[in-house]
């Protein structure tokens with residue numbers, strides 16, 4: 205780290221440094237692109253994990269987290285834009301492909317325009333939306349943005365802001381679909397998009413030429429809502445992002461707040477959280493597998509998968525009282541004691557899972573139709589996985605050996621034995637199989653813990669009124685879909701100044717276009733299903 | 745007249761006053777013998793084969809999937825034929841949050857449903873905006889844009905609650921008069937007149 209600081213400081217004397225959780229760089233916009241290039245090419249920070257729009261009151265800007273895909277080191281970069289009227293920043297889309305949609309998100313919510321991003325359109329909001337809702341001075345008057353029942357116009361062109369040689373910025377038009385393109389609209393209401401996702405797809409016969417992604421059909425503005433609530437009130441929202449990773453998401457937010465408060469979570473709570481996380485992962489993979497098979501026409505598999513899922517839901521329900529939105533993790537630990545027969549129920553589940561997994565493989569994985577539909581379809585390379593920030597089973601099956609549980613260990617995961625499931629094919633089959641293998645690993649983790657749940661408190665003592673000190677924190681966990689992150693910026697009050705949920709599904713949706721080009725239109729279903737994105741997690 | 749479904753005794757329903765008021769309305773309008781029995785036959789058929797539109801935007805939709813699976817098995821009631829096309833469905837189960845960008849789409853789906861059509865608002869979000877009520881981008885219930893027939897509270901409602909809601913709907917269908925008169929389509933028409941789709945401005 206010291207090495208990075210020295211070299212960068214020599215090359216770019218304007219850059220300021222600080223040491224927080226990670227090394228922190230404060231870069232002026234004029235140098236941002238060059239610094240990013242140096243970080244990527246000289247120090248291997250090739251993965252843009254998060255690009256977070258910020259409104260600090262006086263100034264707007266972004267905060268980025270960059271990860272070295274090999275050593276898993278992380279650094280934070282802050283870039284401030286000039287003024288509030290018409291703020292511009294330089295884009296890093298050419299260095300990190302995923303920046304393309306991240307920057308569009310920031311543009312949509314904060315109105316910061318990125319010079320050099322080839323597509324500066326709204327991403328989540330209607331294109332006739334008035335104002336930038338995440339700015340602190342946003343006008344919430346409902347007459348400005350009433351519920352409109354007319355359809356917005358669909359555009360075939362977009363704009364790019366280009367900096368001329370004289371430093372002047374001008375607009376240039378970019379074509380998304382040419383008039384001769386044959387464009388099929390898929391979604392937002394389509395049974396195979398797994399939620400309300402809209403894909404405008406240009407096809408040439410059966411072959412996909414390009415996909416244009418429309419998000420926001422379930423954008424609930426959760427991050428903005430959090431700014432008006434106290435910390436304990438924000439936790440339940442995480443259950444409703446990726447509702448199949450509810451416990452893992454809330455685990456993440458709780459850890460982030462605990463880190464800021466410097467609360468030590470009792471050992472018993474840690475173990476319970478870990479078991480619950482893994483049960484949740486089983487739940488998530490089961491449903492992903494079931495609905496995916498149904499999309500391919502194998503409805504039986506859905507029923508088989510849901511059968512095991514119901515067993516898991518019963519375990520959850522006995523302890524937490526809910527089947528889906530649990531509200532189980534709280535700041536400092538967990539809410540309730542385990543149910544009396546928790547241990548015996550989980551043991552029963554561990555007994556039936558290996559048999560069930562064998563059955564799934566017999567019914568579906570070896571099936572010749574399944575093989576033909578999945579093998580060699582939608583191949584993701586490890587380089588593309590890093591560039592598009594595809595984490596989780598999808599990234600690992602492409603050969604990028606990244607699992608937050610190992611890369612940025614949290615909770616009691618360092619003590620546990622499990623394999624990070626990696627393979628190299630990167631096709632739909634690999635992604636599908638990776639989930640099944642991960643289910644085996646989750647069972648292995650639970651088996652290590654279930655007999656060793658220590659006695660003790662389930663929740664640490666925390667103050668009645670929770671106030672975070674001034675500062676910022678970033679915490680990640682591995683959910684069923686990939687690396688889920690929480691970013692909190694606090695000004696020392698009872699509610700966050702900015703809370704950002706960095707969702708893995710957002711990046712998964714961003715890679716669809718890349719994977720589908722040149723494939724058949726029917727493969728869109730296979731690719732989308734094996735990527736397994738949850739749309740409310742994309743849109744937040 | 746006791747309006748109920750096969751699987752549930754009349755006394756077990758929680759809101760019989762409402763259904764009785766509908767029955768009285770039906771009686772007050774008077775019935776012709778032949779048309780009356782035809783009505784009964786048609787309503788018997790329709791109330792036992794309500795086909796939902798597969799429409800889910802978020803968390804509540806997952807419980808709707810669970811409703812279709814073996815444990816809760818909505819096939820028992822004749823609702824399992826979930827259609828992906830609104831043209832073939834009888835009712836729309838609005839399961840999940842409806843946001844500004846989605847609103848025109850929901851309305852279009854509703855308009856595409858073939859008459860007679862019904863709407864169930866399923867879950868806190870579809871009823872009132874639920875936990876996201878204060879958001880700049882969330883509708884305060886689907887009732888803002890569609891005429892709702894049955895509300896099903898919960899976050900998410902348990903599959904049992906969803907069964908109860910659809911059974912309520914099938915009760916409502918039973919006290920309709922198919923040939924003219926009381927089929928409550930007047931209310932729907934009025935609602936839609938008050939919530940017009942404004943002309944696209946461009």
Ligand code: SF4
Nearest residue numbers: 803867868869899900
């Ligand atoms: S009511 Fe609750 S469970 Fe249903 S969509 Fe809304 S937040 Fe999700």
